[in-house]
C-alpha cells in the first residue's frame with residue numbers, strides 16, 4: 589500500500605501536536621512542510637524528519653510528490669489556503685474552524701466538489717473512539733431529551749491580552765482573541781461542544797446566546813471579541829446547550845440525557861471516559877436501583893491519530909467525504925457560529 593504523502597502548512601504548536609499523532613498511522617508520510625519563513629520551515633523539518641521544505645504555498649501544492657495538505661494556520665487563512673491547495677488537486681485536512689464564516693465554508697465545499705478532492709475539518713472530538721461509542725450507544729437509549737456540552741479552558745494568552753489592553757505590552761493581539769484573525773472563544777473553544785451536537789442531532793432550529801465580550805484593537809479600530817459564552821439550542825423533542833470559555837476552567841461533564849438514561853462524558857473536546865447512568869439509578873444512598881456503569885472504550889495512543897486515520901480511511905475507500913466530519917456538518921456548525929456571533933456583535937473582516 590502506498591503511503592499518503594502530506595504537505596504541512598504552518599509550523600506552530602498545533603502542527604507539531606498533530607504530527608506526533610499522524611506518524612502513528614503507518615499509512616501517513618510527512619513529505620514536506622511550508623512556512624512563511626525558510627528558517628522556521630527548516631527547523632520544523634529537522635525536528636520532524638521531513639525531507640522537503642517550501643516557503644511558497646503554490647509550489648508545494650502543485651508538487652506531484654504530494655497527495656494531501658494539512659493546514660495548521662490561523663482561522664482567517666483557512667479559506668484561501670484550502671481553495672488554493674484543492675485547485676492543484678490536493679486533498680485537504682484543515683484545522684477547525686473550517687473557515688471564518690458560512691459564506692467561506694460554502695465556497696470551500698463548492699471547490700472540493702468541483703476539484704473532486706477530499707476536504708475534511710480537523711475536528712478530533714467527533715472522531716475519537718469514545719465519541720463513536722457514544723454515537724452507537726445512543727441508538728439503544730430511546731429518545732434523547734437534552735444535550736449539555738461544556739468546554740472551558742483558561743487561555744495562557746489571556747494574561748498577555750490583559751497586558752496589551754493595559755498598554756503594558758506592544759505585542760499583537762494573539763490570534764485566538766483577534767477579530768482580524770477570525771478568533772474569539774466561540775471559534776477557538778465553543779466549536780468543541782457545538783460540532784458534536786450538530787453531528788449527533790443535526791442543525792438546531794434556533795439558537796439564543798449570552799456572550800461576554802471585550803473590545804480589542806483591530807484593523808478597523810476597537811472591536812468586540814468574545815471571551816466566553818453560553819448558548820441554548822432549539823430542536824424538535826429535545827433541548828440543548830453549550831457553555832464555553834477562554835477565561836475560566838470548568839470540570840463540568842458533558843451529558844446526553846435520554847429516556848433510557850444518561851451518557852456522561854468526562855470532556856467533549858477529547859472524550860476519554862464515559863459513564864452510563866441508567867434510568868432509575870439511585871440518587872441517594874438509601875435508594876436501590878440499577879447502578880451506573882463505566883462504558884469507556886480504549887483511547888488511541890495519541891489523540892490526533894483519529895483524524896489522520898479517518899482521512900486516510902476515506903481516501904482508501906474511494907470516498908471523498910467523512911461521515912461525522914461531513915461537509916454539511918461543517919457548514920451547519922459555521923451557520924450556528926455565524927448566528928451566535930451576530931447576536932454577540934462579533935464581526936470579522938471576512939464577514
Ligand SMILES: NC(=O)c1ccc[n+]([C@@H]2O[C@H](COP(=O)([O-])OP(=O)(O)OC[C@H]3O[C@@H](n4cnc5c(N)ncnc54)[C@H](OP(=O)(O)O)[C@@H]3O)[C@@H](O)[C@H]2O)c1
Pocket residue numbers: 597598599600601602603622623624625628629660661662663665683684685710712763764775776
Ligand atoms: N485541533 C486542535 O486541538 C487545535 C488546537 C489549537 C489550535 N487549533 C487550530 O489551529 C489553527 C492554528 O492555531 P494556532 O493558535 O497554532 O495559530 P498561530 O500560532 O497564530 O499560527 C500557527 C502557524 O500558522 C502560520 N501563520 C501565522 N500567521 C499566518 C498567516 N497570516 N498566514 C499564513 N500562515 C500563518 C505560522 O507558521 P509559519 O510561521 O511557519 O508560517 C504559525 O506558526 C487554528 O485554526 C486553531 O483553531 C487546533
